[in-house]
Amino acid sequence: MRVPVPPSDPVEHSAAQLRLLGAALKRRADEVLELTVTRTSGPDHEVDAVVQDSFERISRSSTIAVARWMAGEGLEVAREAGQETWEIFGELAAHRAASLNEVTRRCLCWRDSMAEILAAAGAELTVSADTLSESLNILQLSLEFSLVRMCECFELERQRTDEELKRREDELAFLATHDPLTGLPNRTLILDRVEQMLARSRRNQTPVAALFIDIDNFKGINDTLGHTVGDELLRAVSARLEGVVRDVDALGRLGGDEFVVISEDLSLDAGPELIAERLLSALHHPFNLGSDQQIRVSITASVGIAIADGISAEEILRDADIAMYRAKWDGKDRYAVFETGMQHAMQHDMELEMDLREALEKDEFFLVYQPTFDLGDMSPTGLEALIRWKHPTRGEVQPDDFIPMLEQTGLINDIGKWVLDQACAQAAAWRDLGYPIEIAVNVSGRQLDSDQVIEDIQGALAASTLDPGALTIEITETTLMRNIEETALRLAEVKELGVGIAIDDFGTGYSSLAHLQRFPVDALKIDRSFISGLSHNQEGETLLRTLVQLGKALSIKTFAEGIEAQRELSLLKDERCDSGQGFLFARPLGVEATQAFLANWAASLPVVSLD
Template sequence: MAIKPKWYADTSALKQHWRTGTVTYLIALSIIALLSLFSHYLVQSIVQKQEATARVVNQAGRQRMLSQRITRFGGEMLLPIERQSTPQLQKEYIAAINNMAEVHQALVNGSARLQIPTSDSIVINQLFHHNPINLDKQVTDFITTAKQLADTQLSQETRQNALIQLRLAANSKLLNSLDILVNQYQRESEQTVYKLQNYNRLSLFGMFLTLFLEALFIFRPLLLNLFRREQQYHRLLAEMESEISDRIHFIAFHDPLTELPNRLSLLERIKTAIQAVEQNQSHLVVISIGLDRFKDINNSLGHDQGDDLLMAIASRLAATAHEHNGVAARIAGDEFVLFLHNKVKTLDLMRILRQLKLSIIQPLELSKRTVQIGASLGIAVFPDDGVQAEELLLHANQAMRVAKTDGGNAFRFFQPTMTVNMARKMKLEQELRLAILDNQLELFYQPKIRLTTGEITGVEALIRWHHPDEGMLSPAEFIPIAEDSGLIVDLGDWVLVEALRQASVWHKQQIMIDIAINVSVKQLLRRNVSDRICALSEQMAINTHYIQLEITENNMMENLPRIIDQLEQLQNSGFAIAIDDFGTGHSSLASLRDLPINVLKIDRSFVTQAMEDDKDAQIVRAIVEMGHSLNKQIIAEGIETTEQMYLLQNFNCDEGQGYLFSKPVSARLITPLLEQHMIQISATEAPRQHGTNML
């Protein structure tokens, strides 16, 4: 189920909402900023003008003081020096005159140094330049007269007349004119203050008007927009809650990748169907479907391509289920279920199973590659194989697991013994975990013989389990369990350490023989396992040339790209690498030529049949000749009769092992045999007891 896009998922609508809100907000900020700047510059201008007016009034008032000071100093200038108030009188008098002249020019024309601006008042200009005041002329004449008084080259009479004119001007007309000027400046200052008050009233009115306009045209739309957004948000939440609820319900009962019903949904449908058919005694069929070698698809093409394959298979299963009014579901990973809740006859069921297999095996195009995949099917029928939904699903899955164990690409009907077998496997898995910790395991050793001389060349370490209740268990039963559960890694590590420890003991006893140790591919897939094996050998003071590591052919070839570096490192460190069960896998001549291997071990099945089937004998001969041509050592497993030994001798096979020479025994029992270094081969056949070369 896919969620349909709503209006709030429209990116253009969301962008338009964002633009509208942003532009409105920026306009409001701009208006507020302009008003703030205008108010600031208006007040700043008026304040600066008031400051300038205050300075002008001060300077104008100072002119009165300077005129009085010049008049007083002028009177002293005509007295003898000893009667003058200060020896610096002449200098101070001239400074006062210059100061008055500078201030006068500043008042008339402005002065940057005194920070006095040029007056733009018409009345002030008239006071300075026009009658009846003409203050500019009065001050200029006053300064000129004062300079005459300071000129000592003039006659005493001239200087006396100048003093009289100064006193007359300072005490009457000039003082009155300066008072008029100061009063005019003060009046204009008061007018400026009055204008400032008017400006403040106007500014206050403008602020109220601006606030009203902002509230009407800016903040009101913003508030309305926010209100609409809130309403939209609530509607959005309501819609999303409904959609999320639907989606959660869908996810709870469907597989997110294939959108098929999941295990929970399937169980509910089976329960409903069981309740419906209990009254008419109909049959229900549950078919568990497990894809074969799906991990290889993931490992070789990647998980994305694996998902594509699962979706394609799901589509095919859904079509088959629809055709037969059934239900297809994905349980987990590469496992599916087809549930048929209509009455199905045996012949119809067989036809459906064949149709399923043909549908699944149809080629698929993945990453420009054509891929085919098989499936294992397990069938459980209601009510024969269970009356509960969980029971039917479990039994169908168990039958599917048996089909996988039997080689895959097949179907199996549920049998009660399958439950017993599954229960035993689970029991042994739990007990095997404890066996590793409780020292219930032991290594047995089977000698390898040079077929031309009977010389013992080495031994193979084989694991045995002394079960506390069941006695000695066959590796054929618990090794597959260890492989499936992942315990094979811990089990393999225990075998490796124990075998190397025993090799160290024998070497210290001067029993210098090779020891072959079975290594699981899962061990080699771990990082730096080669470093660990080398470190253990060095720690136990074992020459690596005496250690042979055996890997089964199938496991090696299936995982070769991932373990080749580890194998090369081990071979470079002196270990011999052997392919175990050779002939049962998919090795090619090219791979044998380039692989870092030293030994080929012919699988026991070929040796057993060689005396009875000429084709098997020819296969053994071909393996020996091919191995020798590639400079590989050849070992034959499972030799149980002298005829088999003679045949292998005729084929020039290098070494052999089997019950003809010795069954696997404990280290304590095989040590005396190893000390002899030789086995006298009897012409009598050994008992036909089959050993199992596992770890």
Template structure:
């Protein structure tokens, strides 16, 4: 802007020339004009000086204000070449340019120019929103690309159209979003995808298979006896094993296939394009082969196997990823039931079995709430004295619809679902309560034996649970006998420690079903036990199978050398009883003496001091 005083002086010079050329010069007019112009010139000069000072002050405040904003502010010319007209310090810091450098930069160097032009075109169209939010990528001076969220609107600056962009850097937010996504879709330990991502990718493969009349194989895998690795070496070693297993499984899949860790020691795979059933067997064999070489865990070499469940998808309508994963899981459960290091392919019969199990589990939970369980008692008879010297408490489920359900039909489900803990505790409490009641009423004081399941035996505070039961029922400890199976003694150190803790309470301990498991008479010397129970499978054929007869006679003889009592279960005939007595077996139990009896019938037998049939 040209200062007014300059304009005034120019006007005075022109007027002086006109007056000077008058003949004769009218001095009066000249001095009168000067008297009028001089005050006006002075006034306009000082007013303009004040305006400039005010504008400079406002500009400084404006500059300081926008430089305090953390978001980048850019004003971009609407005319080509779309230079930056104004910016703040945050924009300079983001982009890596100085203020002066930025004012010489074309927008194409820091952002996608076509995107900017498209925005300008749209913002210029009638009816467009005044403000628009957009995510873009900007380019710094050193060439790095970074994400930003930009608020854009058209403005007018000094009479010309321009684009005002206020941006916020999204680098940290995107990094956090990616981290959250990784946590949501990937396993932290192995780096493999998790169940959620596996399901999404499987759904995509199934959609493609339906469209192309293709197929897919879904596999669930579980490391056999992985808990033993954790218990023996610790969880750190278990984690190391899982990471190495994951690496081998990754090598088992191709580009179009997928592997994930779903939970614990369970993995999942799917193979796209599998239509032939024979291919399923090949896939399972490939996985077995990948596990053949031992795993090096610290200073230890570990051999492992896996159980595999397979579901085959052939493009059927109505099948979903969730359903195929469920089928593979059911097949895996079936594989684990039938043995380790094997695989099963899902079929419809498995679904029925699974549904039956789910129904039974639900009914078991209801049975616990409704107190539908009862105990029956089978007497144990001394062969020489012919008297009842003990009894075994056996659980039955008095189902409101099915009637009495034997433990073989529901105990495995109870162990699998964790319901064995409350059921087992109820059995202990009820057996001890009933025995104490009989003793208080004057009946012969004999021990009651209770079977412990594997799940109960592995409880971390089993000693405390047994102690609490004895305290609550006031039954002397010597009248409670705990029966464990041979399979529970595989971990000799753990079994020895646990049995010693139980023995310190004063209870009796026996090993049930002896001869069918893994223990040896040599190892039995380490265990604080009182009695061995010969399994019924040997007793059944002692009169017709010389091998069984020899085995039973040998067990009886060696048990006596260990100063233990021996009891034979499943005795059903007079001949069996005489054979056992002739071989100096101490006690017998079975239908020859009595079937399992309800509490009222057992009470009558105790009153009669029942003796062995002759």
């Protein structure tokens, strides 16, 4: 049935027909969608369900926008109605869900479907050819608007992609030459800058120095406070160092807790040693870390200095690294300047460390036992366990040649535990044979830095069933004064186990009467340097008398080390020193020789019950 169109002004008549056509198109929007879907089906147009849904939304939105334009609501209303279409274009571009070619083809299929539906609706409404032509013009304009908008969306996404690629390329280029944690130049960039400085140095005859900085005991901080705090500390250290180096110098992070400063020309006028002192001083101030700045960390560092002298960038960094290890070996919190012989010493130390790491597994360590005596009646009182190392090529290595390396590397903790286990087991075995001996074992400062030493002592006593009263641990006076508060607490725990405590090498440290009273000490072992001085001057006797009297004033037993001459023994007895040991009585003995010594001792004693 045809819908009659009332006669009117031609322009008004055309506009009225166009409104009727727009209303018809709005009612037949689903037909447009179905026809568009049909036209875009097939293997050449396959997309996933989400993308297909986006295209269907585009079809509906665009159809409604054209219909409202035809209905006389105006171009702006049509654009507003088509906003969803443009947003969907943006989504497709951003997610790279469909290619520009595929979106264009579907837009053209939608236009063709719209034209077909408009022609059918126009025929039903008997609209004029001019009206139908105008509707197709509106459709084409709408398509062009959409295609322009679609191209803008895809172009914008291309620009974003290019910017992101450029940003990532810049980031990769930065990471290739910079440390990602601190933002400082890494080894690659530092080597390049050193080469540039060396080239200038050769041209201008000016000095270049490398200062290799390594945080002391950083691993302990990491293990105790966690890697997050450790990373924060490294960033804080880098900021602190940046604050004291000149702009013309190069600061970098080589990895881990290792930093380097390369200085040249004017900054070396006062010498690299002053630069090192400035770096060390900057790190002495505590760091406040953590989200609430409540974690207070104090650190020190070791600095190695190398001066360029016709060497390459790699070589100057190597020499500074070697000097840094020398600074650590000399006690840390200091700097050392590279010298030619250091490389050989460094190689020696590395080989020594590697051999020590294998020695425990290969059963190369063994204990010897040196008897101790009561100086009153000259009766034996016990044994001191002393570690020895028998290496297949080095031969028998004395403690002074490897104990410092054990301390420096931390291997002393595992080997110290082994000594405790072996000494307690052997002492228990001898006591089971009827020899009423006590055993003394040296405990290092590194062992006392951790509560693990308490567990190690408990474990050795439990495994051996040795009476705790038969064990004495010996610590040096210097160790005692390293961390007074923590050491006092740990020694109190040791004392609660029933174990005795002796201060070794007494008189060589800086302890005072007030300090000694804080520790649960049972004996003072007077250092052998005081004993050997007895034969040479009156001052030696005075010092000895003072140390013995100090022990008596504190109700602590006194013990003399290194007695080698009869005169030394006579003077010690005159001063009423309680006990002693030394080559005058017996050298350190192996297990069999010790057992023979104990048998001879037992033969001269009455039967003693250990129960």
